[in-house]
Each structure stands twice: as C-alpha cells, then as structure tokens.
Amino acid sequence: MIKNMKESKGNDFDIKRAAEEVRNLSFNNHVCIGCGICESTCPVEAIDLKDMGAISRNKFNTEFSGHDKLNQNIIEDNEDLKLTIDEHKCVLCGMCSGLCPVDALKLTIDDTPIREMDIYPHYNDYARIDDDECIYCQKCQTACPRDAIIIERNLPKRSDLVTGEIDVTEDKCIYCGICAEMCPAEAIEVDRETGKESIVIDKDKCVYCLVCKKSCPTNAIDALCRICSYGEYDINPENAIVLGSSVLDQELCVKCGWCEGVCPTNAAKTKKAFEGTLEIDQDKCQTCGACIDICPCNVLSFVVPTGPGQKLDKILKKEEYCIRCGACAKACPNDAITVKITNIDHTPTNSKTWINALNALKN
C-alpha cells in the first residue's frame, strides 16, 4: 500500500504521496478564511473544519478587534487552527485545492500547482493594481481587509517643491525671538541669553511663508518665496510627481473589491468568482459578532444607534464587497445568516465529478 506522509509546521501542514507522481497538498492556516467549502466538498470526508463560530465569538469576548478599526478580521497573533485533514483518509484528489476560494489549500503534482493546469477547473476571479494608473495614495492598503496590499511611495524632495531664499542680518537682529514663536515650520531657533545671543534658521524646515519677515520688528530678516515671486518657473514638474510601487499578495487576496471601491483612479480592478446573495435574519440574530469577526471581506458590521427608540437592523452589510464564501453562515450560532451562490465563473472541465462539485456549491 502507498502511504501518505504528513508534515506539520505549526498550524500549517503538508500531505504527500510519492509514487508514480508526487502529489503534495499544503495547507496555509493564515490564508484560510474558514468558509468550509473544502469540508463540504471533500469526497472522502477527510477534512475537519474547526468550529470557527466559537473561535470568532471567543475573540469577540476577549479582544474584539473593532467596531471602528478597518482591519478587524485578520487573526494575526495566536492564530487558531482552522482545519485539519486526516492524512489516512485523504486521497490527494485536489478537489479542496481546486474549490478553495483563496489559496489556503494547494495541491501540486510533480511540483506543478493544479491551479496552473488546464485540465482542472479554476475560478475566473482576479485582483490587480495597474501601476500606470496608481497614484500611490494608499487608500486600498488601508481598506484591504486581508492586509494583502503594500503600496510603497517615493515622495519628491520637499526642496523640489518649496523653494526660496532666507537670510538674517545679524546687525539688525535684536534676538527678540518673535520670529521663532511665529514660525509655523519651527525652522528658527533664537538664543536670547545675554552675551550668547544667536539666531539660526534651518533651511531644510523653512517653507518660505515669510511670516518671520513680516513679524520682525527690526526688518532683520530677508526672505523670498520663489513660487510667489516668479510663478512656478523654478519647479521642475517631473520632480514633483509621487512615484512608487504596489504589491498585491495574491495568496492572501480574496478578490472582495474593497481596493477597487476606494481607488480614486482606475488602478485597482477586481472580479469575483461567485455571484449570489447574503441574507441576515435580524430576528434570529443575537448580535454575538461571530460573523463580523470571521468575515474575510469586512462586509459586516454592528449598527450603532444614533438616537433612542430606533428600530434598527442588528448587523449591517456592505454587499458589494461580499464574495459569498459563506464563512459567516458557518460561524453564526443561531443560523441567522443564509448565503447563496447563484453563479460561479470558472474555466471548463471535462470531469463530471468536478462539474457536480462546483454545481453543489450553488445550493
């Protein structure tokens, strides 16, 4: 008999079958969103999803990460184990890997991920940031519920944007310190101690606003703003552009569309794999917050009443960012949430079992 080998690294693990071909299934707990699609589709029932609801509620009770914080759903420290796979039952068919809406389960055959093989069906979803359009404002980085985006920006040198001249005539200066108190950029230091009087102007900090010049009682300061004096002739426009780079971690990304939603230009583009609906039964809801904490897309939030006696929904949803993964429905202890998938955009396959498995997600 051929035996599967299991190798665990913390909460992550690899299951390997080495024979004619080498099949390796690796699980990345940090990437897993706890939706349970793998558990419900595994043909040999080898996958055991932990009670994500209990884990989320515990988080909520002890250190709930936020009514107000955007990045409330990433479980970073003392990460809970989300699922286990029985290596004796697993046959490494790759269905979990193929149907995982993120990249948490990865099957490779002879080191090639099945996600790169045409015979396996794939979701037609994507998220990308077009560097030609990106203005590096970092709005997407702040909004991304998965911390999957890093925007690096190289700001232009301040001296390329703010230019001028400033000088102090020490013969006229009485070291009164008015200029230093008035300076909005804290660029002036005046030592008023008798016998040691001095004035120093830091040209790296100076913004050439001329406040010092106007406030000096003895006209000791000569200052000039080049922009005000001569228009913009002295600014080289190329030096004033914000350059940068964007990195989108495709493994963590859930294609929820937050980045596209907040992007002020057309740089961020996303497409979801599932279309469907998300219904919350507000009567059944006990506002435990499990759904809010588990949602990988920051779709759900508590409703904060603005006045007394209001009849409000208990949980608010931003449906445009929902990927219909169903993690909230799994986590809800009161069965108050129903997530339905009505359409799946995937590449074609000849395997009837795989087509059936994909269709079974639409229930």
Place this chain on the structure above:
Amino acid sequence: MVNKMPKHIASGLKYLAAVKLKEQGHNQQKIAEELDIDRSTVSHYLNGRNLSWNSIDVAKTITDLYPKDFLTMVQAIIQDPEKSRKIVIICKKYEYDAFVDDSCIGCGLCVDLCFMKSITLVSLKAQINSIHCCGCQTCENECPTNSIKILEIEDD
C-alpha cells in the same frame, strides 16, 4: 536446495510464457527478446530439454491462482517489476474489461497502485488499458469513490 526453489519456479513460469508465445505464432528470436533470455534456452524450453517438470507444475498452479495472488507470487519469484509484468500479461488466464464511472475524482490513487501500470489519468478520469490489466482488482478495492469495476471476460 530450498533457497534455489524460486529460481526453478521462475524457469517454470518462463517456460509457460515461452510456450504461450509460441502458440501465438512468435519465432524463437522474438520469444527470447520478449522474455529476456538466451535463444538457446528458448530452444531448450520448446524442445522439452533440461526442464524440471516439478517446477513447471508449480508454475502452472501459480498461474491458476486468483489473479491478485498470481500477481503477488510472480512479483515475489521474478522480483524484477518489468519482467514480472511481461510474465503476468503473457500467462494470465483471462482477459478483463475495466469500467470507470463518472464519479471518478481523478485522485490518481489507482495509477499509483496499479502494478501493471495499466492506468492513466485522462481529463481527471482514470483510463484503464485492459490489455495490461491483470484482474487483481487492487484499484477497484482501493478506489475512494468506488468508481472502478473490473470484469472477467468469459471465454466462449
């Protein structure tokens, strides 16, 4: 004497294979190549010289075993996997038809388990080459979705 038994039985199996190939109309040269033995040995076999008839009886008993046991015995006696496959294909008593249901998930477990290397995956579905199938039913028994049926083709 005892530790030489398998070698004798291996000769017995090769004898049976040589006779079967001869019946199929192959010449001695071709038989020698197929079984990877000397042409003179083939000649001896086919002319009934230098043979241990006891070994041939044992070999015959082995070929009459249930297909899975037949395969196990040949593997144990011949040892070399490639040569074992040859002997099994030539000496097997029946032909087999293999059916793979659409419930196949393409896990490739049968591909890895098949000693006869008769299974490949085509579009995420197992495809069984019945010419090489020895009827051992390992695939049928181990298939996680019970998608494989191996049937013996009865002689008319």
